[in-house]
Amino acid sequence: MSDFETPSASGVQPAAPAQVRFSDFGLSPDILRALTDQGYEHPTPIQAQAIPVVLQGRDVMGAAQTGTGKTAGFSLPIIQLLLAHASPSMSPARHPVRALILTPTRELAVQVAENVAAYSRHTPLRSTVVYGGVDMKPQTAILRNGVEIIIATPGRLLDHIEQKTVSLSQVQMFVMDEADRMLDMGFLPDLQRIINLLPKQRQNLMFSATFSAEIKRLANSFLNNPVTIEVARSNATADKVTQVVYKVSDENKREAVAHILRSRELKQVIVFSNTKIGASRLARGLEQEGMKASAIHGDKTQQERMAALESFKRGEIDVLVATDVAARGLDISDLPCVINYDLPYNAEDYVHRIGRTGRAGASGDAISIYTDKDERLLADIEKLIKQTIKRGELQGFTPSARGSEERSGERRPPRRGAEGERSSERGSSERSGSARPNGDRPDRGDRGGRPLPRRDKVDPWFLKPYEPSRAPSTLAAADVPAPQAKPKQKIAALLGGLPKE
DNA sequence: AAAAAAC
Numbered sequence: 001m002s003d004f005e006t007p008s009a010s011g012v013q014p015a016a017p018a019q020v021r022f023s024d025f026g027l028s029p030d031i032l033r034a035l036t037d038q039g040y041e042h043p044t045p046i047q048a049q050a051i052p053v054v055l056q057g058r059d060v061m062g063a064a065q066t067g068t069g070k071t072a073g074f075s076l077p078i079i080q081l082l083l084a085h086a087s088p089s090m091s092p093a094r095h096p097v098r099a100l101i102l103t104p105t106r107e108l109a110v111q112v113a114e115n116v117a118a119y120s121r122h123t124p125l126r127s128t129v130v131y132g133g134v135d136m137k138p139q140t141a142i143l144r145n146g147v148e149i150i151i152a153t154p155g156r157l158l159d160h161i162e163q164k165t166v167s168l169s170q171v172q173m174f175v176m177d178e179a180d181r182m183l184d185m186g187f188l189p190d191l192q193r194i195i196n197l198l199p200k201q202r203q204n205l206m207f208s209a210t211f212s213a214e215i216k217r218l219a220n221s222f223l224n225n226p227v228t229i230e231v232a233r234s235n236a237t238a239d240k241v242t243q244v245v246y247k248v249s250d251e252n253k254r255e256a257v258a259h260i261l262r263s264r265e266l267k268q269v270i271v272f273s274n275t276k277i278g279a280s281r282l283a284r285g286l287e288q289e290g291m292k293a294s295a296i297h298g299d300k301t302q303q304e305r306m307a308a309l310e311s312f313k314r315g316e317i318d319v320l321v322a323t324d325v326a327a328r329g330l331d332i333s334d335l336p337c338v339i340n341y342d343l344p345y346n347a348e349d350y351v352h353r354i355g356r357t358g359r360a361g362a363s364g365d366a367i368s369i370y371t372d373k374d375e376r377l378l379a380d381i382e383k384l385i386k387q388t389i390k391r392g393e394l395q396g397f398t399p400s401a402r403g404s405e406e407r408s409g410e411r412r413p414p415r416r417g418a419e420g421e422r423s424s425e426r427g428s429s430e431r432s433g434s435a436r437p438n439g440d441r442p443d444r445g446d447r448g449g450r451p452l453p454r455r456d457k458v459d460p461w462f463l464k465p466y467e468p469s470r471a472p473s474t475l476a477a478a479d480v481p482a483p484q485a486k487p488k489q490k491i492a493a494l495l496g497g498l499p500k501e
Numbered sequence: 502a503a504a505a506a507a508c
Contacts, residue, residue: 136508156506157507187506298506
């Protein structure tokens with residue numbers, strides 16, 4: 001089924017009984033004109049469901065991936081509601097922030113902002129995007145003039161709040177995009193601080209591609225009697241995407257990818273790597289092979305990230321080597337192929353990655369290489385998508401059944417013996433920092449058979465039952481974020497700041 | 502285990 005809004009020649013429209021039109025929703029002529037500008041006439045399924053519900057003022061929990069037209073699904077009715085209802089009379093600002101949209105990555109924020117600007121271009125509403133990694137001053141200048149709609153990543157928004165360049169006290173509509181990504185460790189405290197600064201009287205929309213128990217609890221914690229909207233289960237993408245996996249030996253991974261890229265004469269490809277270093281190295285290696293490649297990941301400057309993305313979109317670069325910063329949300333049209341240089345650790349990320357291809361009703365290829373060590377990851381992925389992925393033969397790269405050790409003489413690992421002196425012994429405690437502030441790391445040489453430290457799951461605020469006896473925090477009332485606190489105290493402060501109802 | 506996000 002076609003679930004995309006672009007008038008794509010390759011996507012055959014199913015003979016729907018009565019084709020809904022954007023003009024059926026009672027949207028302002030100024031909005032409809034913007035849609036006509038873009039060539040949009042018919043809403044996608046999620047738009048057809050979401051627009052009327054949001055217009056009614058209901059909270060929404062939406063299950064949808066990007067590429068389903070989700071962004072228009074919430075921005076069109078938001079623009080309509082902001083136009084229809086005058087700004088609160090008590091507001092001191094001429095253009096108070098009345099709608100806030102949060103996204104997990106900077107690039108996604110930019111993309112959503114571009115859409116909102118396009119849909120509202122014939123209206124008097126102002127919007128802007130705010131994210132980290134770039135100079136604050138230009139953002140501050142725009143905020144001072146006033147905007148009704150802000151699209152932001154959480155950290156920089158809080159930064160602006162601290163600088164008092166923005167106030168959330170007049171926000172009437174709040175959107176959490178890609179909420180499952182937002183739930184990742186580190187986003188939670190920022191998220192809760194922001195929510196605590198919003199007026200209690202507001203409309204909430206939350207979108208997520210996947211629905212874990214945690215997501216549902218988050219939804220329960222701040223959505224008010226939400227309408228659930230569900231469109232196109234995630235594995236529906238598999239219909240249009242041809243998937244194949246190639247088994248290769250560890251030391252051949254880069255050559256295998258280069259081989260795939262050359263042999264298939266692919267126009268443009270995103271190659272996913274699990275690590276930032278791996279992405280950079282692979283991009284450099286492919287460049288040395290004469291390909292036009294760039295890497296995009298979180299250790300690059302924001303300028304480099306934007307430059308890589310833009311030159312890829314413009315076609316100046318053929319291969320974009322990315323970490324999962326690019327796995328979600330990015331709408332790069334007509335991408336015919338995605339390659340996994342590493343299988344993702346989370347099976348769900350596989351679905352997001354291959355969702356970058358097969359867009360707009362077109363077909364796509366998802367090619368993955370994997371090694372012996374990845375068998376478990378592959379099994380997890382196949383379990384999630386409920387299908388077996390075709391095993392392909394990659395001429396000259398597929399390791400033989402008796403092992404590939406014969407070919408690499410000097411780099412052969414030491415034989416396993418009684419000493420057990422394997423390199424994997426060390427290093428496991430080096431990176432234990434983030435989740436445990438200063439917890440139980442075994443720093444003595446003698447571990448004495450003690451098991452490796454378990455990374456205890458930190459209890460996120462929304463998993464705790466609400467405690468009405470707790471004294472109300474001044475945080476919720478004042479439009480000022482909590483002062484920087486030690487991690488432990490921060491969680492406690494957040495709990496104290498939970499809304500009363 | 503890794504990645505993202507504020508300075």
